[in-house]
Amino acid sequence: MIGALRLIDENAQGNDLTADDERTIRELRIGCSSILLDIEKALADFKSHQNSIDGVLSIQSKLLDQVTQLQSFHLTLRRHSQKRITDSLEQIIKLKSEKDQQSSIREWAILSGELQNFGIATTLVEEELFFIDDWLTQYLPSETESACITVEEEDLPPDYTAGPQRQTIAEKVQSLENTSRLMAIDSPIMSVGASSSTEPPPYTFDEGNDQAVDEEFSRLIQRAIEKEANYRYLDREEDPARGPHGYSWLPKSFQLDYKNRRDVITFLDATSFSTMAYETAPRLRKEVERLAALLRIYYDHKKGAAGRDPIVEAFHTIEVLSAATGKFGLFEDWKPKAENLSDLDILDFEQSTATAIYNDIDFPHKEFELAQKTSYRLLTYIMGLLEVLSQIFSSQNYTPVTVKELEILWRRKRMAIRTSWIEKQLAGWGEIEDLVRLCRDWHRVQRGLQAQAITALKEWQEAERIFAPNDRRDNLELMVISATGLPKPNFRTPTAWAKVVCYGENKIDGLVKLMEFKTEVALKSQNPVWNKNFVIIWLKGAKWIDIEIYDRVAGMDSQLGKSRLHYSFIPGVEANFANRSLIYGYDDECEAPFQIISSGKGKEKEPPIVKVGLKWTGREQLVQKAGLPTLPPGKMFRKDYAGIPMSPEERETLRNAGP
Structure with a gap:
């Protein structure tokens, strides 16, 4: 978008713009500024976690629309310039024909001066060099390879001597290929026109010399x-x-x-x-x-x-x-x-x-x-x-x-x-x-x-059909990896262990504990490591998982704090667990915030964190048992895509929606 604006400015400098053109440029600049501000704000919101990546992606269509408008206007400006050049060329050819001087049209220096006489700036002539050359080649088809390649003899340098007759491009390419095949990769190669004292390059780019x-x-x-x-x-x-x-x-x-x-x-x-x-x-x-x-x-x-x-x-x-x-x-x-x-x-x-x-x-x-x-x-x-x-x-x-x-x-x-x-x-x-x-x-x-x-x-x-969301009961592997920054109760180092409690819905009693697991007691440390893996049976109506941290002293346990993982916030989950699940077969780690219950008298430098690992295994085991692949085969699938396989209904809906 910025590059297109630069090209418009370059073309505008060589043209007498109409009031409509100037108004269009102002509107385009205002539109670009607005989009850039939107992008800046969306990126800032994304970095501060106030918005998802969708907030940035939503600007994409606006950006591309603006680029299309810029490119269209740039072509319009160029057409103005090219029309002026074309009109001037037609008049030059007409005048030269009347005076029987049409051959001088092929002389670039003379033609450039003639165009300037018609009000075409030198910079514009140089920018539209290829357009002029193509136009003349089409307008004068009987001339040689290019309409603008000759000079008068008196314009040549005093020491100029004519070289051999030029080869065609095809002959040059064939000559180069024949020469190249005779060269060994490691043999010295002398560039045409280089002095005999020039040595071949002592390096290749990859070697870094x-x-x-x-x-x-x-x-x-x-x-x-x-x-x-x-x-x-x-x-x-x-x-x-x-x-x-x-x-x-x-x-x-x-x-x-x-x-x-x-x-x-x-x-x-x-x-x-x-x-x-x-x-x-x-x-x-x-x-x-x-x-x-x-x-x-x-x-x-x-x-x-x-x-x-x-x-x-x-x-x-x-x-x-x-x-x-x-x-x-x-x-x-x-x-x-x-x-x-x-x-x-x-x-x-x-x-x-x-x-x-x-x-x-x-x-x-x-x-x-x-x-x-x-x-x-x-x-x-x-x-x-x-x-x-x-x-x-x-x-x-x-x-x-x-x-x-x-x-x-x-x-x-x-x-x-x-x-x-x-x-x-x-x-x-x-x-x-x-x-x-x-x-x-x-x-x-x-x-x-x-x-x-x-x-x-x-x-x-x-x-994928087995992986698709449904009501089948699955398993979740949850590993309590470690905790960091635990408080020091009474100025001593805690001896910590963790308890995992799964809560679900009970129509009679309300919330109820579905299952409970415990780690071993770690060595004395504010940063204990457990690496304890648990297999949780995923039951319909489950609500959240609490990871509670305890300190054991003389056989007595006191709770230091806990971290609650709502199912809708577990990494890899879209929306909630009603019809979605974790990424199948992928190990995922997350750092959960730790709510201190008993901090003792010590002042902690960093807020405590519990690190857990998650893996959805239930349906993957069914797939393996059926002898089917658990990962997309081949190079057709995106390596950076870790989304949940779509159900047949989702796929059909997306297909009907079109691009």
Whole structure:
């Protein structure tokens, strides 16, 4: 949202805004300020436990609506600018045609001056560089590769000599690939245009040598990863159905059982082959193409001039990045069953799910993980390198810099070293291709793998039905772990033990003790440890559990205090225990406040606390007895989700409600 406001301000500076536009900007700024204040307040309430996370999430739709309005208005401002530029270009072409000077339209310096004569600011011309180049290329289709790449002979530097004829992009990529395959990963690699005294980088990013470079590059990579995560998140918010999901590998009829479920991953992780091949790499490829257009327009004619090594290196870096992003097409092969889902990810989902009940699957884990990690590492390096380039050619649209500035920034950012690291990865890419082929060959012969995975999912569905809320009597494992900060009665150290008392409802007598348990007596300490486990039979109508702490002196017990656990406040419980229960199979610890009854005369530094452990075991035992899985199988389910399995009725209600 803040980034969109910045772009609007940049565009507004180069335009004569109408009163309506200025009013719209004011309203958008007021709306943004209001939402930011709401977020601040909601976060403050959440931190102070006055509100749940729902108070923060409720602002999400308002935030996204505001972002949509900002983006729409930004496009409107750009359309104003582009309309003015288009009108000016049409008039320039008309005038040039009348004077038979149309060839000079291809000269960027002359065209830029002509646009300024029509009132188009230099900054606006630079910001809309790609729009102008595309428009001219479409308007003058008979011209060469770009409409704005030539200069007059008298404008050339005195020492300029024409270089060899330019290769096409496809020829450059092929040449780089052929060269890379001849390189050994550990052999020295000289960057094009670098002096012969330049040594190859003495480090790789992972090894952490040359800390000054690594720390800076690490920050840039992290920033690029965060930006990419935001892009993917906003894409999903705009269109939840777009892209692969955790259930996309299943048959269509089976996907309905998992659509919109809270415990299924909403979209694939950044390290998945599908995300790399279908989302991140294409986005990076577009950035590389934009940079290539910038270099072609502004620097191509200076490439052969003496002392212009950084220009040559910049072209070489773009070629390397283009080849590197092209490598991710490897993961789109084989036309997988699900749209925008790599067959390697399908393999991963099927294998990890089937393994839940078929333990003898001999999956090539080492090869799969090496291919995945190496690919993701290369991708993050491309992202980091593009982040560096965005600093050299600043602003969203890559504003060009002078040749002198380019030379200084290129050396300062040590681009030759960073480019050569990617070249090393490309030189050994044949090994990655071999690993991918091995995994695909393995998958091809495992014809029953998907059926095995679906069997595992069906067994998990049966387990969920047992886990679903009902009136069946269950067991609760409660461990009294320890207490801290007990008071000192009469200035002596207590000898403490704990009693667990379960209270329930009795229609005749009102509240009644349902059961009672005791720990052993601990050694003298203000922080006793018991680690005593009890199995509590969960009875309908139960109300709360009291944990009472006693001090034993000469065979006599005096109560120090107690902590009451209302069932609705036990961790892992939603609302109350009427139709909900603890998280099945999970150990949970909580620290309960301790109400002092007899504190003696000692002054305590900290309020006393009782620590207890909780585990819901009743239905898990039934599931185990039936030979069913007690945890969701495979990688389709969210690892951070610890919710209670939904009942069939809840699932049907959610499915009918839609996204």
